[in-house]
Amino acid sequence: MGRNHLIIGDPHAHPGFDNKRFTALGNYIIATKPEVIICIGDFADMAALSSYDKGKRSFEGRRIKKDIEASLDAMEKLHAPIWKYNKKASKSRRYNPLKIMCIGNHEDRLNRASNDIPELQGTIGIEDLKYEDYGWQCYPFKTTAIVDGICYSHYFTSGVRGASISGENIGRKMVATNHCSSVQGHSHVYNHYEHTRPDGEKLFGLSCGCFTHPDMVEGWNLNTHHLWWRGIILLEGCGHWPGYYQGIHALTQAKLMDDYL
Numbered sequence: 025m026g027r028n029h030l031i032i033g034d035p036h037a038h039p040g041f042d043n044k045r046f047t048a049l050g051n052y053i054i055a056t057k058p059e060v061i062i063c064i065g066d067f068a069d070m071a072a073l074s075s076y077d078k079g080k081r082s083f084e085g086r087r088i089k090k091d092i093e094a095s096l097d098a099m100e101k102l103h104a105p106i107w108k109y110n111k112k113a114s115k116s117r118r119y120n121p122l123k124i125m126c127i128g129n130h131e132d133r134l135n136r137a138s139n140d141i142p143e144l145q146g147t148i149g150i151e152d153l154k155y156e157d158y159g160w161q162c163y164p165f166k167t168t169a170i171v172d173g174i175c176y177s178h179y180f181t182s183g184v185r186g187a188s189i190s191g192e193n194i195g196r197k198m199v200a201t202n203h204c205s206s207v208q209g210h211s212h213v214y215n216h217y218e219h220t221r222p223d224g225e226k227l228f229g230l231s232c233g234c235f236t237h238p239d240m241v242e243g244w245n246l247n248t249h250h251l252w253w254r255g256i257i258l259l260e261g262c263g264h265w266p267g268y269y270q271g272i273h274a275l276t277q278a279k280l281m282d283d284y285l
Contacts, residue, residue, distance in 0.1 A: 026264035027059035027172060031257040033234040034066035034128060034209045037098035039090040041237035044285060045277060046098045049235070049256065050105035051284040052275075054119065058258060060171055061121050063160070064209030064232055065128025065178030068095035068153050071242075073133035088148065095153050103158060124169050125160040128178040128210065132165040172263030175202060179210035193217065195229030205267040207232055212245075214253035214274070226268045232257050235277060256280065 030053065037043060053061065072088045110118045127150060134150050155162050163169045169176045179188040182201045188210055189197045195217030198206040205227045212234035219227045233253035241249050254277035261270030 026261035026270060028056070029060045029062060029171065029174070029259040029262045029269075030056070030058035031176075031207060031230075031232045031259065032061070032063040033232040033254075033256070034064060034130075034212060035098065035235040036066055036069040036130065036237070036240060037095045038069040038071060038237065038240060039094040040071075041240055043094070043098040043101050045235065045237065045281060046101040047104070048280050048283075048285040050102045052256070052280055053102075053121075054105045054109045055284065056258065057119055057121070059121055060124065060262070062124040062169070062171065062176050062207075063126065064176065064207065065126040065165075066130040066209065067098070067125065067128070067155070068092070068131050070130050070133045073136070092152050099154070099158050122171070123158075123160045124171060124176065125155050125162045126167075126169055126176055126178045126209075127162060127165045129165060135165075173205065173267030174259075174262060174269075175204050175206045177206075177208055179208045180206060194231040198229035198231075199227050202229075203227075206230070209234065212236070212248075212252040214255075216272075226265065228268065230257070238277065254278075 032049070035046070068091060070091045072091050106119060113119070131150055131153065134148055134152065165178060166181070167177065180198055180202055181187060182189050182197065189201060189208065190211055191197060194208070194211060194213070194215045198208065199217060199219045207230045209232055211231055213231055214233040215231040217229045221227065233255055235256065236252070236254060238254060255275050258273040258275070259269040260273065262268070264270050
């Protein structure tokens with residue numbers, strides 16, 4: 025019958041915004057128990073390492089320590105319902121999904137900082153976010169995780185310059201570029217495209233939106249945040265057919281908060 029994949033778009037845990045949405049998400053996970061959970065990246069925002077508005081007044085007060093604490097708090101809230109359930113469940117009924125974390129460009133800021141400032145080497149890194157400690161299998165930035173024949177990455181690239189796939193029809197571009205079923209985040213928009221090959225094989229491309237706080241509006245997204253789709257996506261029965269699903273369910277963040285918080 026295949027496995028259910030829960031896709032979490034870019035969450036951007038940020039010290040300036042609360043993490044209540046992660047409690048709702050954890051409650052949803054326990055209610056539905058997907059076999060696979062995939063976070064498409066940028067779980068942590070890492071605003072203190074932004075190069076967009078560094079040196080501006082809006083940058084004042086940012087600290088790497090606060091960014092990491094916000095991410096760890098979000099991770100705790102996400103897992104708390106799972107831990108609570110497993111504590112009460114018998115050993116045979118405990119819930120232990122496969123968890124995939126595709127590292128995003130915001131988390132990669134930690135790597136870039138230590139590369140740009142050699143004195144920081146060994147003092148900060150993605151390991152500070154403790155993803156693996158929470159049981160996530162991490163895939164480095166710009167690499168691809170293949171699960172039940174579906175390719176997942178924070179974003180895929182096209183052209184000799186390696187620019188991220190973007191535009192009005194991201195899903196179609198992913199299928200045309202990758203020649204396989206593909207899911208990416210990064211753009212924060214929702215876009216879904218279906219394609220059937222001459223041999224009847226089904227392919228799809230999915231830009232999965234985001235899971236940011238609804239009030240998250242800063243300089244870098246000031247003119248684009250109204251385009252974002254906030255929510256989660258459940259692909260049902262993945263792998264029953266190679267690289268495809270049996271059902272798809274998109275749940276907005278607002279609905280998730282109403283039903284599971």
